Amino acid sequence: MISLSRINVTFNTGSRTVVAARDIDLRVDEGDVFGIVGYSGAGKSTLVRVMNLLQRPSSGDVVVNGQKLLELKPKELRSARKKIGMIFQHFNLMKSRTVYDNVLYPLKSSRMPKADKDRKVRELLELVGLSDKLASYPSQLSGGQKQRVAIARALANEPRILLCDEATSALDPKTTLSILDLLRDLNRKLGLTIVIITHEMQVVKEICNKVAVMEEGAIVEQGDIVSIFSEPKQPLTRDFIHTATHFGQTVEKIMSHPSLARMGDDDVLCKISYVGSRTSEAIVSDIATRFGVSANILFGNVEVLQQTPVGSLIVVLSGGRSELENALAYLRSLDVTVDRLDSPEKATLGGERIV
Numbered sequence: 323m324i325s326l327s328r329i330n331v332t333f334n335t336g337s338r339t340v341v342a343a344r345d346i347d348l349r350v351d352e353g354d355v356f357g358i359v360g361y362s363g364a365g366k367s368t369l370v371r372v373m374n375l376l377q378r379p380s381s382g383d384v385v386v387n388g389q390k391l392l393e394l395k396p397k398e399l400r401s402a403r404k405k406i407g408m409i410f411q412h413f414n415l416m417k418s419r420t421v422y423d424n425v426l427y428p429l430k431s432s433r434m435p436k437a438d439k440d441r442k443v444r445e446l447l448e449l450v451g452l453s454d455k456l457a458s459y460p461s462q463l464s465g466g467q468k469q470r471v472a473i474a475r476a477l478a479n480e481p482r483i484l485l486c487d488e489a490t491s492a493l494d495p496k497t498t499l500s501i502l503d504l505l506r507d508l509n510r511k512l513g514l515t516i517v518i519i520t521h522e523m524q525v526v527k528e529i530c531n532k533v534a535v536m537e538e539g540a541i542v543e544q545g546d547i548v549s550i551f552s553e554p555k556q557p558l559t560r561d562f563i564h565t566a567t568h569f570g571q572t573v574e575k576i577m578s579h580p581s582l583a584r585m586g587d588d589d590v591l592c593k594i595s596y597v598g599s600r601t602s603e604a605i606v607s608d609i610a611t612r613f614g615v616s617a618n619i620l621f622g623n624v625e626v627l628q629q630t631p632v633g634s635l636i637v638v639l640s641g642g643r644s645e646l647e648n649a650l651a652y653l654r655s656l657d658v659t660v661d662r663l664d665s666p667e668k669a670t671l672g673g674e675r676i677v
């Protein structure tokens with residue numbers, strides 16, 4: 323649906339040159355909800371604007387809906403853009419027009435009969451749950467309602483793709499979830515392909531099936547959501563995931579208050595991660611009955627991503643040295659990832675890597 327190849331975007335501002343996108347290859351398939359996550363200034367907005375040529379790349383190819391956008395004439399590009407909807411952080415509604423007129427606006431130049439336009443606007447507002455707000459003005463709406471109007475407006479020309487530029491960043495957590503629910507519904511009901519850029523992995527976790535992580539204009543890691551969450555390769559990706567799952571704060575708390583872990587000299591503090599049907603109880607009871615190793619669970623978290631459970635536990639394992647080694651070897655044989663969180667000098671046991 324969207325294919326970006328070797329995309330570079332360079333801005334020259336006086337004596338300064340900023341590379342906002344460097345050598346980016348990215349593919350979004352039909353029906354994907356594709357997240358692009360990165361901190362401020364990573365180049366996310368630039369990249370998403372390349373997808374509808376609001377930003378022309380300095381080099382590279384942009385293919386959307388099977389069309390090479392860079393080869394289109396202005397009129398062809400305008401009509402290609404109608405099939406790519408876009409919503410923004412600050413909604414960009416016209417303040418002096420009613421909700422109804424805001425949604426009608428993109429249909430102004432269409433040859434559709436007036437009665438059909440009217441039906442279309444009413445249908446769209448029903449789809450986003452705002453049938454009772456036709457005559458309201460944007461200033462009379464909450465942030466979530468404004469974003470719903472913006473979504474209805476973006477769908478007026480029946481696009482196959484919706485680009486969302488930090489669409490939930492100005493909303494509170496509950497409203498964010500309701501907008502994400504709406505986007506998920508639209509993806510399923512209309513087969514809409516969605517690209518979401520955000521600085522919150524929480525958003526990605528809620529609805530995306532794929533994610534790309536950006537830093538300094540480059541994509542440092544991308545893949546399907548379950549693989550990225552269960553086996554992040556890059557420190558930046560781990561950082562984002564740990565923030566979304568509260569894992570980072572928990573480890574920090576334990577490290578700065580060692581009494582929380584109540585560890586003996588030979589005890590092992592580790593993170594156990596698993597994907598799929600394994601459960602934390604099974605893992606903990608297994609190592610207790612097989613090896614006499616007890617596990618004191620300090621923190622547990624399960625995410626269900628695309629119907630797949632991805633769990634992680636922070637535990638203190640206690641037992642004899644050889645029992646601990648056997649228990650860790652057993653866990654690894656189950657395809658469970660074990661990361662030592664305690665001091666590096668203790669981390670030789672079993673040879674696990676340290677996060």
Ligand SMILES: Nc1ncnc2c1ncn2[C@@H]1O[C@H](COP(=O)(O)OP(=O)(O)OP(=O)(O)O)[C@@H](O)[C@H]1O
Pocket residue numbers: 333334335340341342360361362363364365366367368369521
């Ligand atoms: N029109 C422009 N002229 C000059 N520099 C620009 C322009 N647009 C973006 N940049 C620079 O390109 C880099 C990437 O910006 P971009 O807005 O794409 O990042 P972002 O990840 O979307 O950040 P944010 O979440 O803060 O919007 C930044 O260093 C920014 O200052």
